[in-house]
Amino acid sequence: MMLSKKPLLALTAALSTGIFATSVLAQTAAPKIDSGDTAWMLTATALVLLMTIPGLALFYGGMVRKKNVLSLLMQCFAICCLMSILWVVVGYSLAFDTGNAYVGGLGKAFLKDLTVGAVNGTIPDSLFMVFQMTFAVITPALIVGAFADRMKFSAMLWFTGIWMLIVYAPITHWVWGGGFLSKDGVLDFAGGTVVHINAGVAGLVAAIMIGKRKGLGTESLAPHNLVLSVIGAALLWVGWFGFNAGSAVAANGTAAMAMVVTQIATAAAALTWMFIEWGLRGKPSVLGIISGAIGGLVAITPAAGFVDPMGALFIGIGSGLACYWGATWLKRTAGYDDALDVFGIHGIGGIVGALLTGVFANKAIGGTAGLLEGNAGQVVTQAWGIVATVIWCAIATAIILKVIDLIIGIRVDEETERDGLDLGLHGETIQ
Amino acid sequence: MMLSKKPLLALTAALSTGIFATSVLAQTAAPKIDSGDTAWMLTATALVLLMTIPGLALFYGGMVRKKNVLSLLMQCFAICCLMSILWVVVGYSLAFDTGNAYVGGLGKAFLKDLTVGAVNGTIPDSLFMVFQMTFAVITPALIVGAFADRMKFSAMLWFTGIWMLIVYAPITHWVWGGGFLSKDGVLDFAGGTVVHINAGVAGLVAAIMIGKRKGLGTESLAPHNLVLSVIGAALLWVGWFGFNAGSAVAANGTAAMAMVVTQIATAAAALTWMFIEWGLRGKPSVLGIISGAIGGLVAITPAAGFVDPMGALFIGIGSGLACYWGATWLKRTAGYDDALDVFGIHGIGGIVGALLTGVFANKAIGGTAGLLEGNAGQVVTQAWGIVATVIWCAIATAIILKVIDLIIGIRVDEETERDGLDLGLHGETIQ
Amino acid sequence: MMLSKKPLLALTAALSTGIFATSVLAQTAAPKIDSGDTAWMLTATALVLLMTIPGLALFYGGMVRKKNVLSLLMQCFAICCLMSILWVVVGYSLAFDTGNAYVGGLGKAFLKDLTVGAVNGTIPDSLFMVFQMTFAVITPALIVGAFADRMKFSAMLWFTGIWMLIVYAPITHWVWGGGFLSKDGVLDFAGGTVVHINAGVAGLVAAIMIGKRKGLGTESLAPHNLVLSVIGAALLWVGWFGFNAGSAVAANGTAAMAMVVTQIATAAAALTWMFIEWGLRGKPSVLGIISGAIGGLVAITPAAGFVDPMGALFIGIGSGLACYWGATWLKRTAGYDDALDVFGIHGIGGIVGALLTGVFANKAIGGTAGLLEGNAGQVVTQAWGIVATVIWCAIATAIILKVIDLIIGIRVDEETERDGLDLGLHGETIQ
Amino acid sequence: MKLIEAVIKPFKLDEVRTALTETGVQGLTVSEARGFGRQKGQTEIYRGAEYEISFLPKIRIEVAVSDDVAEQTIEAIRNAASTGQIGDGKIFVFDMEKAVRIRTGETDNDAL
Amino acid sequence: MKLIEAVIKPFKLDEVRTALTETGVQGLTVSEARGFGRQKGQTEIYRGAEYEISFLPKIRIEVAVSDDVAEQTIEAIRNAASTGQIGDGKIFVFDMEKAVRIRTGETDNDAL
Amino acid sequence: MKLIEAVIKPFKLDEVRTALTETGVQGLTVSEARGFGRQKGQTEIYRGAEYEISFLPKIRIEVAVSDDVAEQTIEAIRNAASTGQIGDGKIFVFDMEKAVRIRTGETDNDAL
Ligand SMILES: Nc1ncnc2c1ncn2[C@@H]1O[C@H](COP(=O)(O)OP(=O)(O)O)[C@@H](O)[C@H]1O
């Protein structure tokens, strides 16, 4: 999460970056707010909110058929609202209250004791809470792409709400909240595991459980308006600066370097996808280049505070290749209908990023050496983080969805799917 | 406006937050720019500009018929330009120059004496001026939703320009410029009264005076593209972080807490509207959830620096209920055609927010106690602020519009209204 | 570029603002990161990225026919990716490594030696690099408007890539990298010459070389969706705060004043264009007001750190007039088909801005006096900067395009142009 | 049976539909069209470029009716769609050989 | 020759096209339409305002065929487009005097 | 009177309109259509999914003319719309029973 050399109250991040000792010692000095760090984190919070609404909403909305675009926007918007409230109620506490190795306690439920003056590291504690809130918002929102065009809105709310509390909050605790993965030394700067692998795997499970879209393989399900998707991808990119550089939780050299490597990996992955597609299919497509960019953003997320520019370049290329493969060959071959490639891009990109973080981690940048600097064990540690996350996420997601399906059903009826979710579920259409 | 513990040159805000004494004493120390506070206020200024263009422009543009969308964008854009110039010429001076209890003087007209080195609190004086400029831009822009689809562009320019100088600037002076309302202890952190009640009431008066849209009740006036409205609402939300947290005029705990409560109230109001509509009408709509979100943003605006997260939750719920009622029952019953519910959302939401600020104000957060902490008088004070604003705004708005109507007419001719303002007034159409 | 009173490692900017001596002396103090300045520059970098994607992409995309909108978005997005990589590989080095008076060396190629701890002035060196990267992204992207609707995507990539290295990077070195123009005292705060004149001239040359769009003068080539262009223009405006105020490379009074004058000049230019058009053509158009705004933003760019609000007002008005003339009379009379008026707005606006910077430069603001304060020589210096840039840019652009044309051809075939570049080049369409 | 096709000004659609419903017509099909004729369009100006809009937005209505009500249907459309200004549009009438209701297979007058 | 015009539910287009291709039809032209009839639309509610959607999305298909295959074409469309629910649409048949293939100038049955 | 319907390639619209105006036609109505025929569309690929575009964009023109000028109108359209390549489109001709100018109530040839 962060790699500040300033005092930190949040042990968690410190732990995960291996500077636990220093940090704890440093805490004897009275914590003080740094206005520059605070300024940057206020901005970063706004940027991460921008990623979900309107960023992700548009990225997804442009890719579906015209009759379903509003339903995608609605899902992202409603998730943004619901997760904000749930985070306040108990999510933040489950993730960041001390608790045990697996889940936080209830001490911070309803933001009990959050005062104006409370300090966390060098920023207000309330700011750390709301910054983290925007992560709890985007992660479930990422999943909706997998079951686009066919899930009931009510089921979607139940699913994402419960999922955030049972899957997202604990895993956040594992990695950033002082849980067992941070103790095991798993590196995840800004959420490759917590956010992307997590959302990707949940998407895959959900796509399989809900079944394929009607018309898949027979009708054209082509994106209705990629202009929206490009706006969305661009806002995701811009907002991701807040996501990655904001995860330094300070306005310092680490934040700046995180921004640099984010830009490089994203550009490299976008070009990689574009050139592969150009070579294999004859034309470089808009959907391709933006998909590649998102793949690059995903993959650099865990690595952002740990690798140097050249590491970022290779992570970008690797992720462009892997995500292309995930969204085309893998999906076709395995035969699930992950409508907007949540697994193909966030799942695969997240896994590639997590592993390559172990490869390219650079001691001079983030304090931890990776495989290239002789620390092969880091790759194993990274793999362990992936495995733990995938297992818990897959099992819990499946159970939550199964239960909801038994109680209220997760899939819309045939007529609603045919006429479009916009009209059927929300009583609205675009002209 | 702000609650900084650092020295402030702007008495005004200090006054309104009850820390006048400290602040004045503190001023004996030579004022110095804090780069962190400055960084945040530069950002906040950009965020508030983003609210009007493209935020508000899209929010409104998506709600009208296709033949009028460009006219809405044009109005917002032109207002942005015109108010910026008028603010420089004399608006800023009328609002923030010393003057008397009712209006500022002319000492700052044409930004006379604004030097690069001038400091205001902990930020450059020029930055305070331009941050405030973005408020003077959005307030008149909010009004245009009320008379959408039927006002002449020329009349609109005259109206909003004069209104900003005669209504907005003085009321700003009352509340933030050292005028009588700040002396009376009215709390308005970021502009619930100054911006929203003001715009809402002006919208109501304008809607009544210009008359109903042709076709109301007989033709479909349904929103042509809610995708635009969702983008707009999302950018308003993100930009509002600059509006509310920026009103701390510093990157500190108050700013952070303002951001937190903004997020909570907005989410709560959006969900409240969504669930009411779902219950009463059978479907949760996209327009509903975004309308609720804006209602929540409006209501938390005056309260942002004064309430805690639980207060924000209740303000959000209250405002979701009230704005739903304002945009549906009240409008239908009273029979005016406030096309895009400027009064229903900004007027009602602003009033609810101003009153609830008096209820939930929390001494530990903003230095002032509210009803819940035993200070019932604060609610009365808040009501007084509302009454004063409503009276002056309603009377002045009516007179300005009447005069313009007599001289050049405020309503477009029938053919222009029928064929659309885009073609008729601006000679352009979208495909 | 900047006018910080804090120590600077980048001589360049110092040189161009005449505070070389101080700056070098000041360097004896160990450079230290200021978190406030860093916070602002992180934000500014995000804002400048926002200008290209989605800002410029939408501004341009809305102005073309529906069948070509994706191709414009694709070009902007691909340029963003390609320039990012090329900047890392060698562009940054050519611009900012010491080198000679004409071009930087290769010492910074592949960002060799860029450490997390390296400081540049008061911000991390890596942050300065990535902030500059966003300028290297937008400049070539600006050019694509000139040859919209008819250039091969492959040729476009070759052209913009080579152009950035051969034209943009050296000219950046001349002005900001310690090259001869900075030594000659040319003032260019944020890139009037480096970015806008440069892109404008390249656009003009490219438009002439590629020839007119089919159907020009016979078919309607009217913009298909100005809603997109308004979103784009608004995001350009907001992002430009990062561009201009970010060019102070600090969160200080200069940054704030740069923001103020940016707002004023933009508003003034937009209104100027609107009123001229209203007078001459009978209707104020949306495309007109946003074009004026961009013209104002362009013209204030070189002046932003050097002029006061009244200077900005006149620069805005002058630029509104000149750009209107450039995009209508000049283009029609000269007969070239600069499709989206890259020269008419960026070229003309840049030249007007560069010259008026010499007129209105204000010693109290930026340390240099202009014509109005008796220093007529500054106008001559500014003209010299323009001439040097125009000559090198025009010649090099022509040669690059000629060579590419001979090798792979720059223009799409007739059928692709007729059916639209979206389908022909990218295999995609919008519905 | 007759198929009556009317090209009208878009804002007249609701009035025409109401008028038709009053004469007993049970269904109709409309589509967007653009018309070129005596009515002149506005000129749009985009920066330097002027485009005369020669094709104006119209609505195209198709109503299938039995022979006996054809005249009154035409009359109803004309009355409702007329503003007296150039560009009001046209009504074209065709003989129709057969009509089928897809749902039931009913044919001809029963299908309308 | 006959010109067969069918107004169908949009989601049936692919099935109808397949059915037509199977009967040997080589081409057809479709356009978007909106239909008013017995089928009732949903009500859309935007804040306080309710709008009953009386015009529902339809697809309008035109197929020109020679006289001898007209009946089987109609049958094919009907079978493919029918769901048995209100709003399935109509088929209208017209006599066509002449057909021309623009590319070659071939006329009548050769042009189809 | 005849109603001439032509389905053409979109980029030919301006040429056809000019050609028609030259033969004395005073008005016409056009609408967007999509055509299926011998002409093959491009394949669009979105990530892993390929969609063959079988319906191609066309413009549908309707011109009502008096009997005597029908032939020359057909000829004018054909000449203007032809590129010689597959997909140029079709011209269909129908007999029209009646025409009415909505504005004036004029009928038949006077209404055109
Ligand atoms: N000969 C024609 N064939 C088909 N449509 C026509 C013809 N003449 C006119 N129209 C349609 O009728 C509309 C109105 O015609 P116009 O000449 O403008 O006015 P009016 O009908 O009042 O004389 C045109 O926009 C066009 O759509």
Ligand SMILES: Nc1ncnc2c1ncn2[C@@H]1O[C@H](COP(=O)(O)OP(=O)(O)O)[C@@H](O)[C@H]1O
């Ligand atoms: N008289 C008519 N003329 C033209 N189109 C008609 C007519 N009646 C119905 N239609 C078209 O057929 C569609 C279906 O008709 P409707 O009455 O809803 O159902 P059904 O055909 O099953 O009885 C309508 O939406 C409309 O497009």
Ligand SMILES: Nc1ncnc2c1ncn2[C@@H]1O[C@H](COP(=O)(O)OP(=O)(O)O)[C@@H](O)[C@H]1O
């Ligand atoms: N039998 C038909 N009925 C109606 N429209 C047809 C028919 N055949 C072709 N068309 C229309 O004509 C267009 C061109 O036909 P196509 O077979 O592609 O080329 P060509 O006309 O050159 O032989 C098609 O796209 C379709 O719109």
